[in-house]
Amino acid sequence: MRPSDLSTLPDGVPEALEAEGIEEFYPPQADAVEKGVADGASVVASVPTASGKTLIAELAMLSAVQRGGKALYIVPLRALASEKKTEFERWEEFGIDVGVSTGNYQSDGEWLASRDIIVATSEKVDSLVRNGAPWVNDLTCVVADEVHLVDDSGRGPTLEVTLAKLRRINRDLQVVALSATVGNADEVADWLDAELVESDWRPIDLKMGVHYGNAINFDDGSQREVPVGKGQKQTAALVADALDEEIDGQRGSSLVFVNSRRNAEGAAKRLADVTADRLDPDERAALEELAQDIRDVSDTDTSDDLADCVRKGAAFHHAGLASEHRSLVEDAFRDRLVKCICATPTLAAGVNTPARRVVVRDWKRYDGEFGGMQPLDTLEVHQMMGRAGRPGLDPYGEAVLLARDRDTMDELFERYVWAEPEDVRSKLAAEPALRTHVLATVASGFATTREGLLEFLDRTLYASQTGDDARLAEVTDRVLEYLVVNDFLEREDGTLTATGIGHTVSRLYLDPMSAAEIVDGLREGIDSGGADAVTANRRSRPAEDGEVADDAAEIPEDAADAGFVTGSDLVADGDTDDTDGDADGADGSASADSDDPTITPLGLYHLVARTPDMYQLYLKSGDRETYEEQFYAREDEFLGHAPSEFEDVAWEDWLAALKTARLLEDWASELDEDVITERYGVGPGDIRGKVDTAEWLLGAAEQLANELDLDVVLDVREAKKRVEYGVGEELLDLAGVRGVGRKRARRLFEAGIETRAELREADKSVVLGALRGREKTAENVLQAVGRQDPSMDGVEKDATASAAAT
Ligand code: ADP
Structure with a gap:
C-alpha cells in the first residue's frame, strides 16, 4: 500500500510523501490504515523506535483536517514541541496551518483557534483546558506521542486525565496513541476504545x-x-x-x-x-x-x-x-x-x-x-x-x-x-496526582458530585486497568477531605464546588498542597511579624479574569519535565545578561513594604522551595552542618513552623529547601553565575530552572495573597522581581527595561544612572560607556525607556563611565 492509495488526504499530500521517499507504507503503517486511522478510527500503535510512528499520526491528522476537523499533537517534552511543529510545517503549502502552544494563554486562545494542527505538551493542554480555551471544543483528532509515559508517576497522571477530559468534551474524538513496544499495549487500547497496531517490525535489522x-x-x-x-x-x-x-x-x-x-x-x-x-x-x-x-x-x-x-x-x-x-x-x-x-x-x-x-x-x-x-x-x-x-x-x-x-x-x-519491555501501569491513584486533578476536574466543571467525580475517573487508564474502584474511591475521598479542609472546595448537600481560591489554584496550575503551604506560611509571617494581619489589601484594582489566566500559562515546564532528566535539562543556558527584561517590569513599588522585619526574600524563597512544586537541591555531605548553622543564624526569617531536628526527614527537607533558597538569594544578590555553579555544584541551566520555578511560584503566591487580602503582596512581588531579574532591590527599576538585564543594570547604576527616569534623561556618552560602547544596544535601551531621540550617531564614549564599568 502506498500514499496515493489513500483518498482521505488533502490534495498533493500523497505525491509529496512519495517524493520524500515514502513509496510503500511500512507494515505497521499499512496495518494502521487498514484499521481506519485515516478514516477517524482511534488507534494505539505500539511499535519499535524509528519504525514510522509519526507518519501514522500524520495520516490521522491530515485526514481529520481534510474532513473539516482540527487536530492536537501532544508531546511529552517542551523541547519536542517546536521540533514537531517544524516537521508538520511542511504541510502548510497544502493549506494546513500549524501552531505550537507555548506562549501565554490568551494569545493561544485567539490565534490557535485558526490553526488546523496544534502541538503542545500535556501540561500545557491540561492548563488550556483548565482555563477554558475555546478551541479545545473543536478538536476532532488527538495524538498522544510516547503514551507509555502514562507510567511515569510525575507526569503520567496529567496525560491520563487530560485525555479523559478531551474525550469527555468530544465523545467522538479520534485518539491516536503512539507507544514504544510495551508489555500491555492491549490494555492501553482497551482504555482508549482503540484498535491495536502492535508489531516488532523494524525498517532495519x-x-x-x-x-x-x-x-x-x-x-x-x-x-x-x-x-x-x-x-x-x-x-x-x-x-x-x-x-x-x-x-x-x-x-x-x-x-x-x-x-x-x-x-x-x-x-x-x-x-x-x-x-x-x-x-x-x-x-x-x-x-x-x-x-x-x-x-x-x-x-x-x-x-x-x-x-x-x-x-x-x-x-x-x-x-x-x-x-x-x-x-x-x-x-x-x-x-x-x-x-x-x-x-x-x-x-x-x-x-x-x-x-x-x-x-x-x-x-x-x-x-x-x-x-x-x-x-x-x-x-x-x-x-x-x-x-x-x-x-x-x-x-x-x-x-x-x-x-x-x-x-x-x-x-x-x-x-x-532478552527481556520483554515492562507493562505500563497507571500512576493515577496516588494522592499527589489526584489532589491536583480532582480540584481541576471540579473547578472546570467536569464533575459536581463525588459520584460524578468517580464516574469521570472511571474513564482513566487506572480504572480500566485495575477494575479496582475501591482504591480509587478511597484515595479520592481522602483528597476531597483535604481540599475541603483547606478551603479549595466546598461540599453542600453532596454538591461540590470550587471556592474562589480553589479556582485560582487550579488555573495557576499549582499543586493544592503548594498553595496551602504558601498560604499558611504567609499568614504565619504576618501574625508573627505583628504586621496588620489580614487587613484590607492595597491592590489598586481588582484582578480581572484574564490576569489569572494569563499567569496560568507561565508554568515553567521545568517542574513537569523533570521526569527522567533533571528539570533544568529543559531550560536553555542561563545567559541572562542579554535576555530581554520584561518591559512592564518593576514599578517603583519595590521597597514600599520592606520595613516589615519578618518578611524577607530569603523567607519567601524558602517558603516556595518547600512546596512540592519545587525540585529542591540535594544536601551533599557536609551540607547539613552548613545549613543548620545558617538556619540558626537567620531563624527569624523563615515563614511557618520549622520541624525539630529530631524529625529526621522533615528536617532534611527543611534544610534542602534552605539550600535552594540560598541559591535564589545569591542569584538575587547579583552573584556571578560561575560563583553560584561552583558553590552549589550545579550547572547554569539548573540556576535557570530554579529561578523560573521560583518566579512562577512567587507569582502564584502574589495572586493568592491578593485574593485572600493578606498584607504581604508587595513583599512577595519584590522577592519575585528580584529573582526574576537576579538583582538587588535598588536595581529593580532598571533591570526591568527591555535589553538591560542584571549586569548592564549594575553598570548603569555605577555610572550614576539609577532609575528609568534618569536613564531617559541621561547623557548619551555615559549610557554608551556603561554599555561598553555597544551603540545598537544603547539605542535599543534608550528607545525602550521612551527617549525621543535614541540615536548614538557621533556620541563619544564617556571615559569615566567606561572605567567604572570595567
Ligand atoms: P518513530 O516515530 O517510530 O520513532 P519516525 O516516524 O521518526 O519513527 O520514522 C523514522 C524515519 O523513517 C523517518 O525519517 C521517516 O521519514 C522514515 N519513514 C517513515 N515511514 C516510512 C516509509 N513508509 N518509507 C520510508 N521511510 C519512512
Missing part, C-alpha cells in the same frame, strides 16, 4: 549485544572483536571500531547514551580525540565552519565547549542546549559530518538521529525518589537501542551495552537483551 573483554557478544551468538587498548576506554574502542569499518563506502557513526548532562559533555570531549584522528581534510574544513556557526548561536561556555568538540567531529546533546545548537548537531550527524554524539536519554525519545552503532554506556542513573543509582527500565534502554541502524545506509544496526565482568554481562543480557 538490529543486533543487540554486550561488550566484555575484547569483543561484543551479540544476541544471535556471533562475536565481533573490538579490542580495548591499554589505558583506553571501552566506549572509545567501540566508537573507533565503528568509524574504521567502511561498508559500501560508508563509515559507521555512533550514538553514546550516558546518564547526565555533565557526563554527556565529558564523554564528548574525550571521544572527540577518537574522531579527530579519523577525519579527512574536507571534513575538517566543514567542521570548522560548523563550529563557528555553533559559537555564533550564543556567547556561553556551553557554546564554546560544544564548538571545541564539533571541530573534532564529536558532539554532546541534551535538552539543556539551545534549540539552535541541537538542530545544528542533529543535522550534521544526519549528514554524517559529526561522527559521534554523546547524549542523555531525552534524545532516545526525541528526534530521528539514527547511527550505525548505539552504545548504552550508563544503564543506571541517580534516582531522587528511591535514592542511589537505579537501573533504567528495559523499555527505556530498548528505545535507545532502537536508534541503531540508518535505513538505506547501513546493512544493520548494532546496539551495545558495556560490562567489565562476566556477571554484569549476564545481568545485562537478562535485563535488557
Whole structure:
C-alpha cells in the first residue's frame, strides 16, 4: 500500500510523501490504515523506535483536517514541541496551518483557534483546558506521542486525565496513541476504545549485544572483536571500531547514551580525540565552519565547549542546549559530518538521529525518589537501542551495552537483551496526582458530585486497568477531605464546588498542597511579624479574569519535565545578561513594604522551595552542618513552623529547601553565575530552572495573597522581581527595561544612572560607556525607556563611565 492509495488526504499530500521517499507504507503503517486511522478510527500503535510512528499520526491528522476537523499533537517534552511543529510545517503549502502552544494563554486562545494542527505538551493542554480555551471544543483528532509515559508517576497522571477530559468534551474524538513496544499495549487500547497496531517490525535489522573483554557478544551468538587498548576506554574502542569499518563506502557513526548532562559533555570531549584522528581534510574544513556557526548561536561556555568538540567531529546533546545548537548537531550527524554524539536519554525519545552503532554506556542513573543509582527500565534502554541502524545506509544496526565482568554481562543480557519491555501501569491513584486533578476536574466543571467525580475517573487508564474502584474511591475521598479542609472546595448537600481560591489554584496550575503551604506560611509571617494581619489589601484594582489566566500559562515546564532528566535539562543556558527584561517590569513599588522585619526574600524563597512544586537541591555531605548553622543564624526569617531536628526527614527537607533558597538569594544578590555553579555544584541551566520555578511560584503566591487580602503582596512581588531579574532591590527599576538585564543594570547604576527616569534623561556618552560602547544596544535601551531621540550617531564614549564599568 502506498500514499496515493489513500483518498482521505488533502490534495498533493500523497505525491509529496512519495517524493520524500515514502513509496510503500511500512507494515505497521499499512496495518494502521487498514484499521481506519485515516478514516477517524482511534488507534494505539505500539511499535519499535524509528519504525514510522509519526507518519501514522500524520495520516490521522491530515485526514481529520481534510474532513473539516482540527487536530492536537501532544508531546511529552517542551523541547519536542517546536521540533514537531517544524516537521508538520511542511504541510502548510497544502493549506494546513500549524501552531505550537507555548506562549501565554490568551494569545493561544485567539490565534490557535485558526490553526488546523496544534502541538503542545500535556501540561500545557491540561492548563488550556483548565482555563477554558475555546478551541479545545473543536478538536476532532488527538495524538498522544510516547503514551507509555502514562507510567511515569510525575507526569503520567496529567496525560491520563487530560485525555479523559478531551474525550469527555468530544465523545467522538479520534485518539491516536503512539507507544514504544510495551508489555500491555492491549490494555492501553482497551482504555482508549482503540484498535491495536502492535508489531516488532523494524525498517532495519538490529543486533543487540554486550561488550566484555575484547569483543561484543551479540544476541544471535556471533562475536565481533573490538579490542580495548591499554589505558583506553571501552566506549572509545567501540566508537573507533565503528568509524574504521567502511561498508559500501560508508563509515559507521555512533550514538553514546550516558546518564547526565555533565557526563554527556565529558564523554564528548574525550571521544572527540577518537574522531579527530579519523577525519579527512574536507571534513575538517566543514567542521570548522560548523563550529563557528555553533559559537555564533550564543556567547556561553556551553557554546564554546560544544564548538571545541564539533571541530573534532564529536558532539554532546541534551535538552539543556539551545534549540539552535541541537538542530545544528542533529543535522550534521544526519549528514554524517559529526561522527559521534554523546547524549542523555531525552534524545532516545526525541528526534530521528539514527547511527550505525548505539552504545548504552550508563544503564543506571541517580534516582531522587528511591535514592542511589537505579537501573533504567528495559523499555527505556530498548528505545535507545532502537536508534541503531540508518535505513538505506547501513546493512544493520548494532546496539551495545558495556560490562567489565562476566556477571554484569549476564545481568545485562537478562535485563535488557532478552527481556520483554515492562507493562505500563497507571500512576493515577496516588494522592499527589489526584489532589491536583480532582480540584481541576471540579473547578472546570467536569464533575459536581463525588459520584460524578468517580464516574469521570472511571474513564482513566487506572480504572480500566485495575477494575479496582475501591482504591480509587478511597484515595479520592481522602483528597476531597483535604481540599475541603483547606478551603479549595466546598461540599453542600453532596454538591461540590470550587471556592474562589480553589479556582485560582487550579488555573495557576499549582499543586493544592503548594498553595496551602504558601498560604499558611504567609499568614504565619504576618501574625508573627505583628504586621496588620489580614487587613484590607492595597491592590489598586481588582484582578480581572484574564490576569489569572494569563499567569496560568507561565508554568515553567521545568517542574513537569523533570521526569527522567533533571528539570533544568529543559531550560536553555542561563545567559541572562542579554535576555530581554520584561518591559512592564518593576514599578517603583519595590521597597514600599520592606520595613516589615519578618518578611524577607530569603523567607519567601524558602517558603516556595518547600512546596512540592519545587525540585529542591540535594544536601551533599557536609551540607547539613552548613545549613543548620545558617538556619540558626537567620531563624527569624523563615515563614511557618520549622520541624525539630529530631524529625529526621522533615528536617532534611527543611534544610534542602534552605539550600535552594540560598541559591535564589545569591542569584538575587547579583552573584556571578560561575560563583553560584561552583558553590552549589550545579550547572547554569539548573540556576535557570530554579529561578523560573521560583518566579512562577512567587507569582502564584502574589495572586493568592491578593485574593485572600493578606498584607504581604508587595513583599512577595519584590522577592519575585528580584529573582526574576537576579538583582538587588535598588536595581529593580532598571533591570526591568527591555535589553538591560542584571549586569548592564549594575553598570548603569555605577555610572550614576539609577532609575528609568534618569536613564531617559541621561547623557548619551555615559549610557554608551556603561554599555561598553555597544551603540545598537544603547539605542535599543534608550528607545525602550521612551527617549525621543535614541540615536548614538557621533556620541563619544564617556571615559569615566567606561572605567567604572570595567
Ligand atoms: P518513530 O516515530 O517510530 O520513532 P519516525 O516516524 O521518526 O519513527 O520514522 C523514522 C524515519 O523513517 C523517518 O525519517 C521517516 O521519514 C522514515 N519513514 C517513515 N515511514 C516510512 C516509509 N513508509 N518509507 C520510508 N521511510 C519512512
